[in-house]
Amino acid sequence: MRIVMAGCGVVARAFLGLLAEHRERLYAQHGFSPRVVGVIDSRGAAVDERGLDIAALLQAKENEGTVAALAEFGFSPADGEQVIRESRADVLVQATPSSLAEPDVAIGQLKIAFSHAMHVVTVNKVPLAVALPALRELAEYNRALFRFSGTVGAGTPVLALAQQCALGDELLGIRGILNGTTNFILSRMHIEGEPFDDALAEAVRRGYAEADPSADIDGIDTAIKLVILANVVMGREVTLNDVAIEGIRGLPQSRIDAAAKKGQRVALVGEIGEQIRVSPTDIDASGPLGVPANLSAVSLTLQHAGDVTLIGRGAGGVETATAVLRDVLDIWHTIGSHA
């Protein structure tokens, strides 16, 4: 299988690391022996249709900050869409940063891939937030597979679990703590009585939150995950505009204290019921969603089988990379392991 990659950040490099580390297992268990024929980053690209040397590629990226520095195969500047098109890859792995302000580049890459009947694995949430129904239709029209399990739950397979559950039962609703940064901040406020601004600063200092943490604390990240879940496992063709969103920016300590008095804690909960919404909500600390900081928890309510809850790390580079590998293998098996 030929893979072209857009993006060479933390997740992409962890994915390349997994391919190298698990090479023998992947071949023995799945007959899977991928070739990475192209990698694009923000400064250039490296291309070799015989398959790039992954160790050399990662070394060039580490030394020079761009894959363009790879001897013989790197070049700069590079036109990302052209590299994707000319790669004639079986799969595009898109691991570019999620920037809501600029969805066009990421969407453009997906359109190029689909229009060349190329399958896609993405971890970029932004195209999904603004155009998931249209993108799924485009993929289907071109008979291309479209996978993005790393966008919800990172390495924890939330989407796959929900799809399994929905197969044999009626999925009535979803409720979850889907953003680790806000859960960290709210935990600090709850346990240590730390004010919102200090807890946020600590989250940034530890690298949990981005330098611009708006998407996390304003509830956008959680809302996007709900959009993805609603489309994929509940058959609702919605986008970000359909979600009622209230974040936790500037949440007063008094709100935390009021919950604590009832033996509860405040969490940023995302819910899909009749409405789709994100809001700070009082929950039982000892209930299924009362998970420690940095863990995610999702409860699915099923008509017959009751509540099913999945708990795991909801973020992280290598965690997300395991989801990319899962998706690539899923495509490999779905297309019949002969590419």
Added chain:
Amino acid sequence: MRIVMAGCGVVARAFLGLLAEHRERLYAQHGFSPRVVGVIDSRGAAVDERGLDIAALLQAKENEGTVAALAEFGFSPADGEQVIRESRADVLVQATPSSLAEPDVAIGQLKIAFSHAMHVVTVNKVPLAVALPALRELAEYNRALFRFSGTVGAGTPVLALAQQCALGDELLGIRGILNGTTNFILSRMHIEGEPFDDALAEAVRRGYAEADPSADIDGIDTAIKLVILANVVMGREVTLNDVAIEGIRGLPQSRIDAAAKKGQRVALVGEIGEQIRVSPTDIDASGPLGVPANLSAVSLTLQHAGDVTLIGRGAGGVETATAVLRDVLDIWHTIGSHA
């Protein structure tokens, strides 16, 4: 798709109910329009190659206690293996009672099905406990699919989740509370200080435990689930003989009290690490496995993605029936939706 069913107990009847209730959704979402061409119970059978009338079949079973009472299509006595063989069904759904004392009938049915290249969905744990590696080999040799997701976690898709996780990551170990009856008994002993025998009697009275609760309280049920997990998701060809088992029969209150003094509780934990074993174990009540009575919890330890925990009801007729429906649909999609 043509289905023949062995067993017409609680799970089988709930499965037939789901087929009827979800008929429209199954056709709309999956193009799935099954015909149940034969049903065998302990007293007889009903057969119609055009597809039995499910409502009439369930009525006959309720009124007379056997499907043999179905007008025109029922008969008694019936040779189960002959009915399976002559049904020319695509799938055998085996929902016969798990009786460790008599594995031969259930194993015989599976062999007949596989040797006729018939796919199988079973919820009977016993053939899996004593012969899973051989049965999987037989299925593969005959190019038949073999699914049994209802045997671990009932309606909670433990096996599917573990398989997903193992795809993109290395599954290092599994630890779980896999038996609701023992979790109920231990909860009563912990919370209400009730002696073991009284808590067991209460579990039987409420219908959680069988009249003969040995398989639950002696740890056999948990051990069988570990055998299934070890084979399917960790590639270990083991049977029940490879599990070190210690149950909770007659567990003294002093053991419960000693754990409580440390802020912990005793649970019957099943573990797959270097060894495979079942034993009463002290756990944190507030940790991921500290679930209320009647819920199951399984934690998977992954090399890169950390711990992933799945919590849900681990038993129940209709819950298990949703797993059967999942498996049947999985087969339907795997064989290409054209049967």
